[in-house]
Amino acid sequence: MAIPENLGxxxxxxxxxxxxxxxxxxxxxxxxxxxxxxxxLLGLGILxxxxxxxxxxVTNLSQDFPWGFWIGFDVITGVAFAxxxxxxxxxxxxxxxxxxxxxxxxxxxxxxxAYIFYAGALTLDLGRPWNIINPIIGNEFGYNSVLFLVxxxxxLYMMAEFVEFSPVxxxxxxxxxxxxxxxxxxxxxxxxxxxxxxxxxxxxGALYLMAKxxxxxxxxxxxxxxxxxxxxxxxxxxxxxxxxxxxxxVFKDQIDPKKHHTFEEIVFGLAKGAAIAMFVYYxxxxxxxxxxxxxxxLNDFWGFWYLVEILGFVLVPCFMFAYAVRHRRLGxxxxxxxxxxxxxxxxxxxxxxxxxxxxAPIKYYxxxxxxxxTLMVVFAEIWVFRWIxxxxxxxxxxxxxxxxxxxxxxxxxxxx
Amino acid sequence: MKRRDFLKxxxxxxxxxxxxxxxxxxxxxxxxxxxxLVDTTRCIGCRSCEKACSEEHDLFVPDIANDNALAAERxxxxxxWTIVNRYETSKGEVFVKKQCFHCWQPACAAACLxxxxxxxxxxxxxxxxxxxxxxRFCMVSCPFDIPKFEYHEWNPKIQKCNMCFERLQEGKRPxxxxxxxxxxxxxxMKRDLMxxxxxxxxxxxxxxxxxxxxxxxxxxxxxLYLSAVPFEEIGLRTDLGTTPYPEYTRDFLYGVPxxxxxxxxxxxxxxxLSGDDDEA
Ligand code: SF4
Ligand code: SF4
Numbered sequence: 001m002a003i004p005e006n007l008g009x010x011x012x013x014x015x016x017x018x019x020x021x022x023x024x025x026x027x028x029x030x031x032x033x034x035x036x037x038x039x040x041l042l043g044l045g046i047l048x049x050x051x052x053x054x055x056x057x058v059t060n061l062s063q064d065f066p067w068g069f070w071i072g073f074d075v076i077t078g079v080a081f082a083x084x085x086x087x088x089x090x091x092x093x094x095x096x097x098x099x100x101x102x103x104x105x106x107x108x109x110x111x112x113x114a115y116i117f118y119a120g121a122l123t124l125d126l127g128r129p130w131n132i133i134n135p136i137i138g139n140e141f142g143y144n145s146v147l148f149l150v151x152x153x154x155x156l157y158m159m160a161e162f163v164e165f166s167p168v169x170x171x172x173x174x175x176x177x178x179x180x181x182x183x184x185x186x187x188x189x190x191x192x193x194x195x196x197x198x199x200x201x202x203x204x205g206a207l208y209l210m211a212k213x214x215x216x217x218x219x220x221x222x223x224x225x226x227x228x229x230x231x232x233x234x235x236x237x238x239x240x241x242x243x244x245x246x247x248x249x250v251f252k253d254q255i256d257p258k259k260h261h262t263f264e265e266i267v268f269g270l271a272k273g274a275a276i277a278m279f280v281y282y283x284x285x286x287x288x289x290x291x292x293x294x295x296x297x298l299n300d301f302w303g304f305w306y307l308v309e310i311l312g313f314v315l316v317p318c319f320m321f322a323y324a325v326r327h328r329r330l331g332x333x334x335x336x337x338x339x340x341x342x343x344x345x346x347x348x349x350x351x352x353x354x355x356x357x358x359x360a361p362i363k364y365y366x367x368x369x370x371x372x373x374t375l376m377v378v379f380a381e382i383w384v385f386r387w388i389x390x391x392x393x394x395x396x397x398x399x400x401x402x403x404x405x406x407x408x409x410x411x412x413x414x415x416x
Numbered sequence: 417m418k419r420r421d422f423l424k425x426x427x428x429x430x431x432x433x434x435x436x437x438x439x440x441x442x443x444x445x446x447x448x449x450x451x452x453l454v455d456t457t458r459c460i461g462c463r464s465c466e467k468a469c470s471e472e473h474d475l476f477v478p479d480i481a482n483d484n485a486l487a488a489e490r491x492x493x494x495x496x497w498t499i500v501n502r503y504e505t506s507k508g509e510v511f512v513k514k515q516c517f518h519c520w521q522p523a524c525a526a527a528c529l530x531x532x533x534x535x536x537x538x539x540x541x542x543x544x545x546x547x548x549x550x551x552r553f554c555m556v557s558c559p560f561d562i563p564k565f566e567y568h569e570w571n572p573k574i575q576k577c578n579m580c581f582e583r584l585q586e587g588k589r590p591x592x593x594x595x596x597x598x599x600x601x602x603x604x605m606k607r608d609l610m611x612x613x614x615x616x617x618x619x620x621x622x623x624x625x626x627x628x629x630x631x632x633x634x635x636x637x638x639x640l641y642l643s644a645v646p647f648e649e650i651g652l653r654t655d656l657g658t659t660p661y662p663e664y665t666r667d668f669l670y671g672v673p674x675x676x677x678x679x680x681x682x683x684x685x686x687x688x689l690s691g692d693d694d695e696a
Pocket of ligand 2 (some may be wrong): 547574
């Protein structure tokens with residue numbers, strides 16, 4: 001690895017570099033900062049209460065609803081949204097579709113951060129988090145537990161994603177030879193990562209298999225794992241489209257203007273993939289529906305609610321994607337992506353919270369503190385994302401390292 | 417069980433990350449473990465068992481003479497491992513004790529990623545504080561909604577009946593069984609309890625419905641119930657099926673080692689096959 005002759009001066013260079021990179025770039029008083037900072041502070045305050053007075057002091061969780069918004073939204077939904085990383089690395093590194101290469105880095109970064117923050121939110125929900133080391137150090141392995149599997153795979157996947165992203169870090173630090181070495185690990189990390197993703201995306205669904213009597217029959221199926229896996233594909237793709245659209249505006253100076261056209265091509269490709277995955281998903285859903293004679297369940301609120309999810313937020317966006325790809329309508333793709341994401345939120349929350357104990361006399365709904373903490377997690381993730389994107393070659397082309405003081409970079413509204 | 421053996425071997429090879437269901441540590445035989453027979457036709461609703469349980473386990477001791485708790489249906493809670501409910505049935509008033517059923521193949525233990533929830537070979541399903549991380553997956557999974565969580569503690573515990581595990585080790589019977597003045601509760605091996613229950617039904621066919629709740633429910637439970645009226649009338653769910661709950665995740669868990677070893681090979685193959693570039 002890169003061991004320079006003069007380790008001392010290299011180390012000083014490194015410290016100086018880090019110090020300059022730590023400084024905020026751009027304005028501090030932006031709308032995003034003004035909203036996010038108080039929420040993050042409030043969220044931290046809530047967490048102090050949560051860890052001293054117990055989960056019940058800030059959440060609406062109950063004996064009937066042991067898992068609420070933090071699990072149902074942050075973890076279950078958040079991880080589905082992060083599915084883009086395994087799909088894109090599959091397309092680019094396994095299938096070698098170079099066309100999608102420009103979005104690999106940003107997608108992997110998004111995936112990595114999503115896992116760190118959203119899957120990490122799992123620990124906020126643990127009553128006795130210090131015992132989390134038991135299943136990690138092998139003090140106690142619950143081999144029969146789906147959750148055991150899912151949490152191990154989360155951890156390993158984060159490592160795999162970090163390896164996938166590490167060349168960017170090496171490049172940023174100017175460690176050329178390290179970078180070469182890390183690059184050589186990418187394919188292995190990608191293959192390992194895809195495998196782990198397949199397992200834990202479906203594993204999140206498998207968590208609910210034993211809750212059979214508690215989930216409304218329209219949502220419970222022994223095929224939940226497969227449904228979760230397939231839906232994570234279009235959830236991930238839609239998230240890339242949605243997120244890419246926003247960051248192309250916000251970080252536009254990071255991207256070579258010539259590349260905008262490429263990005264449009266990529267978006268249409270992703271939309272096509274999403275349409276196909278949604279069609280397959282819809283097909284599965286229909287099979288289950290017919291096989292289980294579910295039409296008898298349609299004539300009440302839950303039947304209506306089911307149709308809203310499955311027609312309004314799966315079938316409609318599926319057709320919209322297909323239409324948009326054929327007629328090259330970027331706007332329609334974006335709307336479809338948003339509808340799809342809403343549909344995923346609905347689906348995951350239906351299984352974990354809304355249609356869970358659908359007949360309970362007292363229903364669960366999240367407390368404002370649960371929502372604030374969720375927003376805190378999301379905002380914190382965006383802060384870290386922004387910090388990295390503004391410094392490391394994530395969106396801009398590799399090697400052309402614009403100095404941070406380059407006058408060409410104007411502060412867009414979102415920057416620190 | 418060839419397939420199972422192969423997959424188990426694969427699971428061991430993949431160690432922790434493969435997971436794969438190792439054989440659950442549970443009584444091998446579905447009836448060779450301890451349980452309790454609850455004869456609801458004998459229960460007078462005195463709630464001595466509630467008091468005895470709470471005293472034994474340092475929980476909230478109810479004032480059974482004055483608290484009028486039978487007025488509404490209750491659930492077990494983080495302060496009471498067992499409760500007695502009163503039901504108005506087609507054959508009049510019936511009292512029913514409720515607690516953990518100590519399933520033969522407990523969903524809670526299969527769910528637990530730290531083995532904190534644990535089915536001992538002699539029967540009781542116990543919770544071990546030093547292992548539990550408070551994820552509450554056991555609560556999500558238990559078909560009877562038995563495990564309860566202390567939501568207002570910084571160091572919360574899962575609370576549920578442990579069939580007086582400590583007392584059993586000393587050769588004593590569970591505190592509730594000991595306290596019952598009418599022998600509505602009887603402690604023993606499930607095999608013997610089943611015999612006794614059948615004899616009671618046989619001797620008094622007019623007194624009982626001809627079914628023993630817990631014989632097959634969720635794969636069989638350690639606690640068994642006899643009743644004069646259909647079990648739905650006394651708050652026992654009859655829609656839970658007879659499949660042991662861990663079975664529902666078994667297929668998924670068996671698939672894991674296959675995916676873990678098969679998929680990388682497939683991906684590598686795809687990678688070698690695909691051309692370097694697609695200018696499509
Ligand atoms: S009744 Fe629930 S808590 Fe008791 S052993 Fe069965 S699954 Fe576990
Ligand atoms: S809450 Fe504790 S006992 Fe229950 S599944 Fe989680 S770790 Fe196991």
